Amino acid sequence: MHRILRRTALIAASTLAAGLLTSPAAHAADPSPGLAADWLELQLTDGLVESAQFPGFYDDGLTIDVAFGLQASRAAKGAAIDAIDTALQSRVGDYTGAAPEAYAGATAKLAVFVQSIGGDATAYGSDSTNLILKLNRRVSTKTAIKGRIQDKSQYGDYANVIGQAFAVRALKTAGTGKADAALGFLLKQQCRDGHFRLNFAASTTTTKQGCNAGNPETVSAPDTDTTAVAVIQLQALKGKNLKTKRAITKAVAWLKAHQKSNGAFGGGTTTEGSNTNSTGLAGWALGVAHSCGAAQDAAEWVARWQVLDDAGPLTGELGAVAYDRPGFNVAAQTDGITDATRDQWRRATAQATPALANLVLADCKAS
Structure with a gap:
């Protein structure tokens, strides 16, 4: 009542x-x-x-957020989501980076959207872009940062933990060989109290890539949005292992406490x-x-x-x-x-x- x-x-x-x-x-x-x-x-x-x-500037990332909102609303919005899908197919390079540019977070987010509507993320858009392959190439194999996503761009590397969470879901759904490494690196970004930080360690050579290796008031500061996105993407995984389940439990407890x-x-x-x-x-x-x-x-x-x-x-x-x-x-x-x-x-x-x-x-x- x-x-x-x-x-x-x-x-x-x-x-x-x-x-x-x-x-x-x-x-x-x-x-x-x-x-x-x-x-x-x-x-x-x-x-x-x-x-x-x-006018004339189109926000592809926000468009995908709108699509996720429409899906989660449980309202019958199939025509709108189809329209979003059709429009994004002609803008894959604009959003994810046209060669030689390649933006890891954007590629991951688009791949999750395509997978969520039952599309083929290995051949998407007017150029049949393999989003999974493109994303897979942005996952590092270097020892210090194995599993970490990175942008390939003349403008710098702006990949972060939110993009990492989308990448884990996209790669796990596709069943790629780098999915486990990406997941492992994402879980390193969870701090001892349960929250996920937003940004990776500044260095790509140090072995201290975990959350609490950084200053808790700066690079490891609590971030509600990142923690929530990590929970949403991790919860969507099928066949979650015990470590992933524990990470979700800790993150949810942190959210409830805050x-x-x-x-x-x-x-x-x-x-x-x-x-x-x-x-x-x-x-x-x-x-x-x-x-x-x-x-x-x-x-x-x-x-x-x-x-x-x-x-x-x-x-x-x-x-x-x-x-x-x-x-x-x-x-x-x-x-x-x-x-x-x-x-x-x-x-x-x-x-x-x-x-x-x-x-x-x-x-x-x-x-």
Whole structure:
């Protein structure tokens, strides 16, 4: 019963925050992943997310996040995901790097998307790119960093632990020979208290590649988003070994210990305040790990910042999720979602949608 009362309070809170004091809460929509999915679908232009500020610039990584959000929403969005798939097939080189460039994290993320829709990641796109081979080549065989992904780029190496997590899932799903090494290196990035750090060791020659070999306040600082992504990707693996299961258990325990009393999460060192990006990812991770009580608490906090009234400055934005309270209030009371803020709303909604799928405890437990 307290859950029903809390959800009713959420609707009322969203109405008040929007400054719609004359509109009865009873006329507001219920918070839901379906509403968020509907809004996300409207953000696609021919299957891609086009920048609102910079027309003609397409964000392939955010487009894939939208696809993941649509999949996790449990809404019937097959046509939208098909459109994303079709659009990305013509942009493989743009996103993953055209030879001689090769971006490990992007390649891994795209490969996971292709695998998630039942596509062939060994022959994807208009040029039939073998994403698995391309990714496999970005996994180091050097003794000190065996299993670590690396970019091949004139602009530097920006590979990180989030990309490593996607790489592990892609390579494990494909059954490649480097999958175990990649997994082993990912697990090294988990710190003693259970969180995963964001960045690898700066050196590629030192043997100290593990998390706690670095300064816990800098290179090994806690990062909610990275920890959540690691849980999501590791949980998706089939035939997990005991070490992997223990890593997931420790990471989930860390997330639960760092969840705020209102259900929210902050991110890493630069996004410590409560926000729907980090809470969305953490709630998603808690859900797939079957920590459904904590997942529902995260979902209910995220739902506070979902647009539930198709009126006022937010007319036409039903279902969108703001990044945080200030972002919601500014949009609801004065500006609406502007070209300057739309991409932030898109990123927040894409990562919040999977968490909203846990609003109903039974749905989380059944997933």
